[in-house]
Amino acid sequence: MPIDARTLLPMAPTAQDPETSAEGLSSHKALDRRDLVLLNMGPSHPATHGTLRALLALDGETIVAAVTEMGYLHRGFEKDCEVHSYQQCIPYTDRLNYVSAMMNNTGFCRAVEKMMGLEVPDRARYMRVVTSELNRIIDHLVCAGANLVDIGALTNFWYSFNAREKVYDILERLCGARLTSSYMRIGGLVRDAYPGFAEDVRAVLKAVRRNVDDVEKLVTTNRILLDRTRNLCVVSPAMAVSYGWTGPTLRASGVDHDLRKAEPYDHYEDFKFETVVGTTGDIYDRIFVRLYEIRESTKIIEQALAKMPSGPVMSDDKRVALPPKTGTYGNIEGLMNHFKLIMNGVQPEPGEVYDATEAANGELGFTIISDGSKNPYRVKCRPPCFMNYAAFQDTIEGHMVADAVANLGSINIIAGELDR
């Protein structure tokens, strides 16, 4: 049920809230920081699943204050884009969220297409939906699987990674790589699906559903999991919105917002699926919103496969598409076209654009500024997990170190897109 975030008050302080305990103690004894132990977590720690660092001040096992640091995987993605052509930026976008690379490809290409007013063929748009949802399934499986293994539920990790591997087999056949796909092009796709793609996907969806069912049976009412995740690191709707949370983490906090419904693109308005919304905004909700979203993704993929039209997968607009090889070798126009596009690249008119898609982690936005040359003048990526990480220190204070680990898994920080 949708909840209007603005009508809800910030959450009430809990018994573990450091501010209340500070008040309770201050009447007879000042809080002395020499009683605290400082613990450095990361940047190379198995439970951070990436190069993240947090400095925790502990009172016993309870975190009274936390400070985070990021940037260990900063490699200047945005600066690099400024000295590469638009097409050359696409492989860089693979490395943002490397767990769901095709969604980044799509996000970047869509922004450039919007700027140029390009019509993408319908088949390519349906293929983008299918591949994006396959990537969403992988992303959610990795997040939930890793999150559960951090809490000690190893079996779920194997169940979810088994399914993930089967999806990767398809993606590998589709584009030649498991993680760094570079499957999208400005104006469409690099190539059409292989024969038998639809059957492969349907078979994998079956396996995915079975695996999700298995995981669900193991954890839904598991006492250990409930104790480790319920009512812990609660994020209220107001806090989630103020931190700019989007995607599954925002929905887990009870805000019914999904760009696929709110601002539909690529025919998402034609698919029947539910948005999964949590009630409490705790770790439990964040895990289960993702698990249930996997099922919704399988529904979308099946509908997209059923509706998929035949036809080209690449726009025939000469500004972005190479001519067919018969044209390149057969006539002077095609030859010139080919060389102009290779040497001068895609050149959008000067302007600024922002375009957002619903990636696995939330709203993935690209601001692109063009000065009319072949290189973008400025590219800014809005990584959804950046906002999640900005809230991390506030969400773990008052909880235990082990809860911080469970919480970090549930907000799904991917260092590649966090640090860019």
Added chain:
Amino acid sequence: MADNAALLDILKSALPEAVLGSQERFGTLEVTVERAHWAAAVRALRDQAPASFNMLVDLVSVDYSLFPNHGGHRFGLILHLKSLRLGHRLTLKCLLPEDEPQVASLTDLYANANFLEREAFDQMGIRFSGHPNLKRLLNHHEFVGHPLRKDYPLKKRQTLSANESLMDEMDVRLREKGWV
């Protein structure tokens, strides 16, 4: 959902002297405001009911120094706002001079402004007055310069030695919570 003309009217009636110009880009309203009214404009857009921009989506810093036919100040800030309840978006822009690239911080309006402004400071050298902790975010604390400025050499390398202790931030947080 309020249409773009209504959104512009909200801003113009709340702060008549703040609006320097406006245009539509791909259906989204982009308003350029005077930098002295930056935070006030955002506050009006957040708090006035027909606008209700309750989410700061992204903050983009731009160096326009090499942009062809760019007439104004060197630096630009682009703020993407959206209203979850009403479903509309708006882009707010302001230009900042080269000798004083400074603007009021939005940290008391949106919680994520803290990290986003630190990133803009780190990458582009824009300063935000009133920010509680304006230090580098993505780059190392010993890093010199602002890499997304157009005059920062692409292949420049810097040797960075020591880890950051983070104790400056920890000290503030402990103090806030009464640990002295």
